[in-house]
Amino acid sequence: MFKATTVIVQTSMDAMKTGWFSEINDFWPGVSLSLELENTLHREKSQYQDVLVVQTKTYGKALILDGIIQCTEKDEFAYQEMIAFLPLCSHPNPKNVLIVGGGDGGVAREVAKHPNVERIVQVEIDSTVLEVSKKYLPFMGVGLNNPKVTLNVGDGFEFMKQHTKEFDVIITDSSDPIGPAECLFQESYFSLMKTALKPGGIVCSQAGTAWMNLDHVVKTFQHCKSSFAIVDYGITSVPSYPTGQIGFVLGGLSTETNFKVPKRIFTEEELDEMNLRYYSSEVHKAAFVLPRFVEKALKSYRTT
């Protein structure tokens, strides 16, 4: 039924067809994901990074920052739904939410769906990403125009210094710790988020893949634990990310927080109304069940 290609072995990438984008980075050495392109929709060097939007053959539109795939139309929902609903559904009443980063708008789109959320403040450092997403990636950019959202262009670090005890949930949707986002994985960042939270507050940060960067996952986990009573690591499947999996470090101020058991359970009808394609309460619980090698690496640091 399926014709195996005749090009079965490449001893060099030179042998491949032209017209592919390849992600190559020292953070995941020796492995590279490539997407076949239809065309480039936009490319611009912003104040902070190289911003590229492409139309791929089978993954839809894709946003690429400094050569790293941030999201593709095919699978971005798995990431956005999980980074939003894991913390939101772990909080008894998430009214005020801060999003740091997330310039494409996908996280804001998901956070705004939660019925308890009244106000979303978003701080994105790179205005070019906001503009590009609104123009070329409307399926995510739409989130930025939600009436619940107040957009700030600036440094999340500086913003939080001016806002104490203001938020129920802080979501950090950053790029990887190899460019402008490096500071968002440090201990000082987690301790600053703590001051910006209301009592019982929760944080959720993109924290990389255990398959490739286990040391980095453990380190981010430790940093979170130094400021939060309850810490956990949840995972989701995202094919266009390195190793096809990404994880989130979550921290809770209250010892009553238990990320493994969602406080808010949505019915199938509610999930349908919110157009959730990945997240459910069962998926929430399963996200914190980790492969043994990951469980072991985090064991001495895990709080539950």
Add this chain to the structure above:
Amino acid sequence: MFKATTVIVQTSMDAMKTGWFSEINDFWPGVSLSLELENTLHREKSQYQDVLVVQTKTYGKALILDGIIQCTEKDEFAYQEMIAFLPLCSHPNPKNVLIVGGGDGGVAREVAKHPNVERIVQVEIDSTVLEVSKKYLPFMGVGLNNPKVTLNVGDGFEFMKQHTKEFDVIITDSSDPIGPAECLFQESYFSLMKTALKPGGIVCSQAGTAWMNLDHVVKTFQHCKSSFAIVDYGITSVPSYPTGQIGFVLGGLSTETNFKVPKRIFTEEELDEMNLRYYSSEVHKAAFVLPRFVEKALKSYRTT
């Protein structure tokens, strides 16, 4: 800390360094995983397929058949442990096990660990894979030498016609449905497995990734359901497979089978003794919790 590469955008794969293996196949169009190579350890055209063993830079040794990555040293345990222990731990007493395919030996290695398993019969069509694995991939090939294992070189289809009501569990560890393994995904194959099983028997077959081949997953699921009372689909994370995820279709003859709840629960000490790095009872249960878009696609066919 991490230096972003200066090669940030490839409009063509020609721009990449030489010395990479790239997986390109019509079964997952528009996307390609590449592994950087140290050297080629062996290459041979067998009676059935192109057999290639390479030493990669960061994924260890890898077996590649007809240009498709079958397993890498870095992550093969996630696949082998799950395809073996999901069915074995769903059966009350899995004494006799048939493995169809699995020529690298990884599945036999895992099946032999289960304390109830007394006898493993393996039928692999390509003797070259067996020889190559024993010689170049001893971390998997060792499974073929286990005293519980009886090896047969031949066609699993033909073998089963001669063996009725003989096995408690049948595991089909095949390559993808685009070459010699195509027949192992058909309805007739599931109905033949049924005849080779003892009462209460269970089957588990590699069934591809829902992210890329949802139609194929649904079709394999339907074929299984036409012969088995209880059917389910479980998933695991394997970075070197397309989309970083692969699933298994499981079928049970008895209505008392419930794949979601393992019958055999191993202690942490037992899991350590068996050197299980991925599988645990909690991972077992979580494997059957599916993203909503997969759950919906299978909903009308699922039995539990």
